[in-house]
Amino acid sequence: MLLFLISCLSFFLLSKSLSLQPLPLWVNEMRLLSVGFWQEFVCLLVELFRYFRLTNSCFGSSSAMSVKSKSLPKVENVEEAEVSSILDLPELALECILGRLSPAGLCNMGGVCSSLRDRCRSNHMWERHMKEKWGRVIGNAAYRERQLYIVSRKDLGVFDDGKSKGLLGSLSCMWPFSWLRSKVDGSSKKPNCSLPVDSIMSWYLSLESGKFWIPAQVYNRENGHVGFMLSCYDAELSYDWRKDTFLARYPPHGRRTVVIEEGVQWERLRAPPVDTPAHDLHISDCLSDLHPGDHIEIQWRRNKEFPYGWWYGVVGHLESCDRNEHHCRCHNSDTVILEFNQYMPGSRWRRAAVNRKNHREDGNEADGFYGGIRKLHSKEEISMWKQLWPKEILE
Numbered sequence: 001m002l003l004f005l006i007s008c009l010s011f012f013l014l015s016k017s018l019s020l021q022p023l024p025l026w027v028n029e030m031r032l033l034s035v036g037f038w039q040e041f042v043c044l045l046v047e048l049f050r051y052f053r054l055t056n057s058c059f060g061s062s063s064a065m066s067v068k069s070k071s072l073p074k075v076e077n078v079e080e081a082e083v084s085s086i087l088d089l090p091e092l093a094l095e096c097i098l099g100r101l102s103p104a105g106l107c108n109m110g111g112v113c114s115s116l117r118d119r120c121r122s123n124h125m126w127e128r129h130m131k132e133k134w135g136r137v138i139g140n141a142a143y144r145e146r147q148l149y150i151v152s153r154k155d156l157g158v159f160d161d162g163k164s165k166g167l168l169g170s171l172s173c174m175w176p177f178s179w180l181r182s183k184v185d186g187s188s189k190k191p192n193c194s195l196p197v198d199s200i201m202s203w204y205l206s207l208e209s210g211k212f213w214i215p216a217q218v219y220n221r222e223n224g225h226v227g228f229m230l231s232c233y234d235a236e237l238s239y240d241w242r243k244d245t246f247l248a249r250y251p252p253h254g255r256r257t258v259v260i261e262e263g264v265q266w267e268r269l270r271a272p273p274v275d276t277p278a279h280d281l282h283i284s285d286c287l288s289d290l291h292p293g294d295h296i297e298i299q300w301r302r303n304k305e306f307p308y309g310w311w312y313g314v315v316g317h318l319e320s321c322d323r324n325e326h327h328c329r330c331h332n333s334d335t336v337i338l339e340f341n342q343y344m345p346g347s348r349w350r351r352a353a354v355n356r357k358n359h360r361e362d363g364n365e366a367d368g369f370y371g372g373i374r375k376l377h378s379k380e381e382i383s384m385w386k387q388l389w390p391k392e393i394l395e
Contacts, residue, residue, distance in 0.1 A: 086116075098119060103208075121199060123200045123201075126199075127200060130200055134207060137216045137269045137271055138216075138271055139215075139216065139272045139273075140271075141271075142214040142216065154198075207239055208239065209239075210247075212238075213249070214236070215234065215237075215272070216234075216236075216269055216270065216272065217233060217269070217270050218250075218264060219231070219268045219270070219388055220388055221248070221259075221261065221309075222261055226394065229342060229388075229390045230311060230312045230342050230389070231311045232297075232309060232311075233307070234309075235249060235251075235261075236249040237249075245262070245263045246265075246269065247260065247264070248260065251278065253302070253306045267387075273297075273374065278308055280308075281361055282299055282371060282374070283372060284359060284373040286375035287354075287357070287373065288356065289375060290336050290375060291315060291330070292328060293314065294314065296312075296313055296338065296376060297310040297312055297373070297376060298310070298313060298372070301371070303369070308371050311340065312385040313340045314341065315338060316337040316339035317330050318335065318337055334356050335353050336354050336355075336356050336359075337352075337353055338353070338354065339351055342393065344395055349367075349394075354370060
């Protein structure tokens with residue numbers, strides 16, 4: 001029945017748009033409401049219906065007994081206590097309803113009145129959405145960039161106006177809500193669309209619109225270029241909400257200009273696992289704990305003008321070892337053998353040796369330079385590298 005009434009209202013507004021008679025201002029505004037608003041509105045009404053049905057089922061019997069035992073004037077008090085607005089709901093019920101809304105739904109609902117606006121823009125309402133969508137690519141480097149951005153904006157006295165481009169940017173300050181707000185607040189003033197520059201909602205909308213570039217890392221850069229297979233490089237990312245992909249901007253390598261890659265998928269991204277900048281050597285803290293079969297990532301760069309990338313490999317055995325686990329003593333040697341099995345046997349890229357006790361940066365201009373080492377403990381990290389394994393052995 002509820003969906004039928006909503007459909008009738010939509011049909012009525014559309015049919016009025018075909019008439020030649022001028023329409024009232026509020027009808028023109030309502031007609032411009034997005035389909036997404038009606039979907040969220042219906043969901044909200046459904047949640048309200050479920051709440052009242054649950055309340056009646058739980059307290060219906062006790063209410064009936066109390067009515068019988070009390071005089072008629074008491075019934076008037078019961079009627080006065082009935083919920084007449086969504087804001088009259090218990091705090092927990094209202095929080096549960098708003099917590100089920102999507103980011104677009106929160107933006108829409110925040111335009112109804114000032115009370116809902118403050119609730120829908122609160123940080124705790126956006127923390128879950130931020131973590132679910134952006135948690136995979138947001139690391140310490142991105143947080144630092146965000147803090148620098150906030151400080152610069154506050155120093156200039158500039159705040160986000162909530163009019164960022166993109167899907168959610170347009171929803172966060174929709175002017176058709178002026179009619180609804182005037183009915184709720186009894187005011188015809190223009191809605192206040194300003195967002196605190198340090199709010200989670202403001203950051204979410206900035207990321208969604210693509211206007212905020214975040215530092216992260218990209219696996220198999222440049223569309224899986226053969227020279228970057230099983231590697232992960234630093235980049236700056238800008239989100240394209242229309243395609244649900246990213247624009248990756250890589251720093252220049254040597255004399256090369258900035259490389260830009262389009263259409264980068266979510267599964268090729270990660271937050272930087274360490275805070276070491278791309279041009280700095282990572283200090284290895286796992287060398288004494290490396291054993292054959294351990295999974296590692298190691299910094300590597302073509303020459304000293306290049307930034308480091310992280311390359312996947314495993315710890316191998318010494319040439320003198322018979323690879324019998326009962327006789328193997330490779331972990332006691334000062335030399336650690338690293339194997340990159342994506343390359344064919346005999347390739348100069350297949351094996352590398354580093355000193356366990358005093359390894360810093362090792363290599364030459366012909367074979368490149370090996371830097372710091374990370375031992376991988378997470379099954380998710382190891383599984384990700386295996387998913388990226390090339391279909392053919394590299395030369």
